[in-house]
Amino acid sequence: MTSIGERVPRKEDPRLLRGLGRFGDDQDRPGQLWLRVVRSPVAHGRLVSISRPNGAQVVTAEDLPPGLRIPVRLKVQDIDLSDHLQPVLAAEEVRYVGEPVAVVLADDPYEAEDLAELVQVEIDELPVTVDTAAGVRAAEFELGYGDVEAAFGKADHVVQIEFDVGRHSAVPLEPRALLADVDPSTGALQIFGMTKVPVFNRDVLATMIGIDENLVHVHAMDAGGGFGVRGEFYPEDFLVPWLAWKLRRPVKWVEDRAEHLVAVNHSRQQQHVIAAAFDNEGTLLGLKDDVLHDNGAYARTHGIIVPELTLAMLPGPYRVPAFHGRIRVMLTNKTPCGTYRAPGRFEGTAVREQLLDVAADRIGIDRVELRRKNLLTADELPHTRAMSTLGTDVVLDSGDYLGLLDKAMVEADRLGYLSQLESLKAQGRKVGLGVAMFLEKSGLGPQETADVTIGTSGDVRVYSGGTSLGQGIETILAQVTADALTVDPAVVTVINGDTVLQPFGGGSWASRSTVVGGSAVHRAALAVRERAIRMASRMLEVSEEDLEVSAGTIGVKGAPGSSVSYADVAKACRPGSPYLQPDEPAGLSARRRFEVEHMTYPYGVHVTLVDVDTGTGRVKVLRYLVAYEVGRAINPTLVEGQLLGGVAQGVGGALLEEFRYDEAGQPQAVTFMDYLMPTAAELPQIDILVAQDAPAPGNPLGVKGAGEGGLTAAGGAIAGAIRDALGLTGPVGRLPMTAERVRGLDKEGK
Amino acid sequence: MTSIGERVPRKEDPRLLRGLGRFGDDQDRPGQLWLRVVRSPVAHGRLVSISRPNGAQVVTAEDLPPGLRIPVRLKVQDIDLSDHLQPVLAAEEVRYVGEPVAVVLADDPYEAEDLAELVQVEIDELPVTVDTAAGVRAAEFELGYGDVEAAFGKADHVVQIEFDVGRHSAVPLEPRALLADVDPSTGALQIFGMTKVPVFNRDVLATMIGIDENLVHVHAMDAGGGFGVRGEFYPEDFLVPWLAWKLRRPVKWVEDRAEHLVAVNHSRQQQHVIAAAFDNEGTLLGLKDDVLHDNGAYARTHGIIVPELTLAMLPGPYRVPAFHGRIRVMLTNKTPCGTYRAPGRFEGTAVREQLLDVAADRIGIDRVELRRKNLLTADELPHTRAMSTLGTDVVLDSGDYLGLLDKAMVEADRLGYLSQLESLKAQGRKVGLGVAMFLEKSGLGPQETADVTIGTSGDVRVYSGGTSLGQGIETILAQVTADALTVDPAVVTVINGDTVLQPFGGGSWASRSTVVGGSAVHRAALAVRERAIRMASRMLEVSEEDLEVSAGTIGVKGAPGSSVSYADVAKACRPGSPYLQPDEPAGLSARRRFEVEHMTYPYGVHVTLVDVDTGTGRVKVLRYLVAYEVGRAINPTLVEGQLLGGVAQGVGGALLEEFRYDEAGQPQAVTFMDYLMPTAAELPQIDILVAQDAPAPGNPLGVKGAGEGGLTAAGGAIAGAIRDALGLTGPVGRLPMTAERVRGLDKEGK
Known part of the structure; x- marks a missing residue:
């Protein structure tokens, strides 16, 4: 039995089609504060002052730890961009319309929006550059190989064109949304909604706040599309969790469409x-x-x-x-x-x-x-x-x-x-x-990590480092798992993008989830299968070579009645089980990493x-x-x-x-x-x-x-x-x- | 440096003394339903009917999966008690005043309580037994050794007395409280508030609902005392999570004092x-x-x-x-x-x-x-x-x-x-x-399991199977960990009783946490220390024998300048690190089990x-x-x-x-x-x-x-x-x- 290559119905669909998906905005906490970003109305200028309307809780750059800038995730050669990184909130100068200059907190989103409109941002305008060629050169580099001049020199035909690609970007159905809260049972800062590279974002956030990364739990949610823009670390991804951590209150923020169109990454130009x-x-x-x-x-x-x-x-x-x-x-x-x-x-x-x-x-x-x-x-x-x-x-x-x-x-x-x-x-x-x-x-590597675990009911759970952006990765990983274990994909549940359940995930981007994430899951599932055979050999008192796995059952070759199910093996893996050796890990589980160069x-x-x-x-x-x-x-x-x-x-x-x-x-x-x-x-x-x-x-x-x-x-x-x-x-x-x-x-x- | 034996201030106190503890009743979810238990007003009788007041959402035994009874956690010999187990809701007969016969759900706790009072429970009363000697004999057994009759036969003095011990029990400051909700990011049934044997309760609940245990996440909360009664599996521990699972809505229940005194386990008589x-x-x-x-x-x-x-x-x-x-x-x-x-x-x-x-x-x-x-x-x-x-x-x-x-x-x-x-x-x-x-x-064994992990800031986290009932187990386990790692207990955080973070925990009861839980933590912390030495030997390019651990630093013996911190080692344990071997687990972590007979x-x-x-x-x-x-x-x-x-x-x-x-x-x-x-x-x-x-x-x-x-x-x-x-x-x-x-x-x- 293999489920790879089959047109298995999407595991996500029963949830999403029946309105049971849970998106960033579907999460609320009692007593949560709503955050609204005050954005620059001008494209370039010197920040003079920001007013604080009566009774409004306004946070500006002055209230933040000094010098915070959002770091680069993907480096190119050794090119230093540190002078060009975006601050969390503009401190002295604003550089584009929509740049965050302050945030307002209130008990409900309408009040937050109204208060934000009352915040007066005084800016001395500076000259504006919109023409690319007239801009500031942040970096310049070359790539190539071979002798291009010689090639052009000996050519019979040289064809040259000019071609401009216009500025546009991803506009997912669902704008961004974040809820951050301190978890009462673990003391950790929980964040719901960063769906792309949760582990990387966890580390950035922990560093920026100055706490250990294990104190930050990012839970990816359903996402109405990602396409590269959602889930990168934006100013809001610091502000919302940091305020929740500092105030010890849940803080929620939902981007509206007008914000989205000026706030998320543009591209292509x-x-x-x-x-x-x-x-x-x-x-x-x-x-x-x-x-x-x-x-x-x-x-x-x-x-x-x-x-x-x-x-x-x-x-x-x-x-x-x-x-x-x-x-x-x-x-x-x-x-x-x-x-x-x-x-x-x-x-x-x-x-x-x-x-x-x-x-x-x-x-x-x-x-x-x-x-x-x-x-x-x-x-x-x-x-x-x-x-x-x-x-x-x-x-x-x-x-x-x-x-x-x-x-x-x-x-x-x-x-x-x-x-x-x-x-x-x-x-x-x-x-x-x-x-x-x-x-x-x-x-893209360098790695992805996956955990596969089988419970005592025979249900299989996969904790992957991918994130579910609507692309169907849950289904794909369930098929990969089901194939390795010879079970029905229906018994496989895939949990994506939870930094507690999978602390070594690389995220879903760069068309990497099926390739790297899938391979990690494949390896982990095979390891679970091998473990099951090893345990079954103890349970059935036969050598591993005499066992075969088929349709989720580990049986003695040629002896159809003599077999155990994965559920049986999972029970035999409980701590205290007579089948478990003293220092053998309990649980029918495996974590595996897949590395690619x-x-x-x-x-x-x-x-x-x-x-x-x-x-x-x-x-x-x-x-x-x-x-x-x-x-x-x-x-x-x-x-x-x-x-x-x-x-x-x-x-x-x-x-x-x-x-x-x-x-x-x-x-x-x-x-x-x-x-x-x-x-x-x-x-x-x-x-x-x-x-x-x-x-x-x-x-x-x-x-x-x-x-x-x-x-x-x-x-x-x-x-x-x-x-x-x-x-x-x-x-x-x-x-x-x-x-x-x-x-x-x-x-x-x- | 050892912190064992020191009068280290309790790690729990800064939280608890400043009102930052989070108890069962401190948890809420938007849209939660409040549950109120309708209890039998008579001590013995046949249930005739239960009315459903207009508009009230009432659940009775008829609405439950049939035949549900709460199993025994601690068996004695092979004595079968299955005929005497308590149903989740009384179906035909009530046997004590306070026995749950129905539950009412409402949007707020006052409404739930008012509606519960309107539920008419018609009962045909039956004869009541309060005298112990006149009760039903559920079991009888003997224990002993040696020839007692011979001993009494040859005695110079035989002294016999009668002595009765009265019925009383634990009355913790905080009555029981439960919140159950389906986690949007993992699809799991989350339960906040079962603080004693969360893993065992998870398994019981999963079996009773008919789902895999990995779909149930129990998070122990702070608890205002346990003393044996809190955290056992009671009828409410099925009803609240089961209704949350079935209705896909958060359900909350908080016991009042009058309920507590008739509902939790009595003892001693x-x-x-x-x-x-x-x-x-x-x-x-x-x-x-x-x-x-x-x-x-x-x-x-x-x-x-x-x-x-x-x-x-x-x-x-x-x-x-x-x-x-x-x-x-x-x-x-x-x-x-x-x-x-x-x-x-x-x-x-x-x-x-x-x-x-x-x-x-x-x-x-x-x-x-x-x-x-x-x-x-x-x-x-x-x-x-x-x-x-x-x-x-x-x-x-x-x-x-x-x-x-x-x-x-x-x-x-x-x-x-x-x-x-x-x-x-x-x-x-x-x-x-x-x-x-x-x-x-x-x-008491048979085992306890602990995870110790060190983050890239050098912070140490312990995921233990114990639960924090006010006894100070976080402090004790932090001291044990700090001792093994030669660090300050201040950098150690202990997370107890979370079935996701520690799926193999045995819980806190029977004066076992320090002995069995502490020993598991000790083993895990030593394993992390050994791992750190192994990694440090690669980082510093010296043999492990030439390294020593002191004050949280792994250094070359006799070369004070040549050393790495746990934080350095944790960074070197990230996936993709050059110090990590291909199939070596990432992270500076260890899980260990301690087994006792x-x-x-x-x-x-x-x-x-x-x-x-x-x-x-x-x-x-x-x-x-x-x-x-x-x-x-x-x-x-x-x-x-x-x-x-x-x-x-x-x-x-x-x-x-x-x-x-x-x-x-x-x-x-x-x-x-x-x-x-x-x-x-x-x-x-x-x-x-x-x-x-x-x-x-x-x-x-x-x-x-x-x-x-x-x-x-x-x-x-x-x-x-x-x-x-x-x-x-x-x-x-x-x-x-x-x-x-x-x-x-x-x-x-x-």
């Missing part, structure tokens, strides 16, 4: 000047990219990892003999930035794939053929690039890029994409096909058919296919779900979503009237092809992460399709391709 | 006919006792362990060549019984010591001399008696009984007890001296001087000395505290406290107007002599339990003193010696 060198046959000789990265007002927890990922992943699945990338990270008076699903890859893939489209036209070669010619072949893998990202060397581990591209094109044809393109063209419609290939990364690199193809209304500028996505290699799909339905959701966000980023600012640094998209999210109306039925042709060699399950690939090439594919529809010779030039810009492009094209 | 055989020199040849034990209406979790302990401990510290005890456990229409601090020993010691006093007079030998003559000598230990109790063989492990008796008498004389006696006698006052010797038991037997002497007012019958305790052997006092102040509190309860049981019933089975003591507790006015300054002359050989700390010895001989000593004051030739005959009974005795004596 980059300006690329990218060039490729080809010979006459279209063989890629070299690639270079010069990037301006707009990081907003501060370096937050992600530091400059998005710029690093942009460059490190830019060569993608292609054979790029020489590569050079330079990136300048600029600070502007806008919301600080971080990662958003497929960080750096969405941007880089859009730019690179648009470049290839333009180049194909210039060289006079079919754009799919150009890609086929330059993709690394299966024989060339593993392929090492002399670069590193996220602290790991870039080693593309396994794959058949060409095979997947072919599969995708065959599938698109089979599904009628090409005939539909032709027939719509024949009707005079401005339709276009986009094809984009991409490389993803997944399974390298990431595993999935990859995919997006094919899309769009219809451009040149009158209104509206781009309608008619068809969308994602072909994606996952090594091994633990649950194909969930892989498909990940890819489907990714496409929706990709369409948003490619066509609709943008955080714009006016010249004074005032954000122009602070409601859903201005920040346009794709709805079901904007999306076609999406076709998914999940390939399992190239198992990952670096983990026992052979899996590659599937969290981001629905998004990665959406910008590239849609930009390509628009370019195709409009018959442009140059590049589309920027994303999102809003209706206004499409109208502009069309005029240009003419 | 026994009628003894005891006889001893002596030769002419006063040498004890044999002892026999025939006991009627009143167990109230049902067998609860303690089953018939109090009767067993009564007999097994009856020979006490004396050389008793032959012993026979028989006990009949009788069910009556009164509150069911269980253990109360020093169960069986308070009763047996009172009876035996009174017998020795009477015998001394009959034989014509000084009563202290009679005891000296018959005490086992140090050379005779260990001494095995062919009996078992609590599943262990009775092996008196170590001691110098005679030495302690002599010490106590010298101390009493030094403190002026004898001269005061003489001078008051000379003033014509009816004063008397009581001297009683006793044997205690402690350190036999108990360790402390012992003591009580000496008291009382003044009897024969006009009013009032007995005033003028002086009270407890001499007690603990093997090794981890914290002498806490040992003294245990003994002081015990004396107060002993005085209550000897003189004041009694649950009386009228012929209809109506309890006559349901408020503190009728159930008389000793106050400071009833107690003299108490003198304590803590001896550390006989370390326990069976545990690494050498400790013996000190939880009960302040109480054990109080009945015996006070009865002896009253008898002395009144110049009785016969026995005092019963406890408590209320004023009314003293007046009656005095008349008899005349």
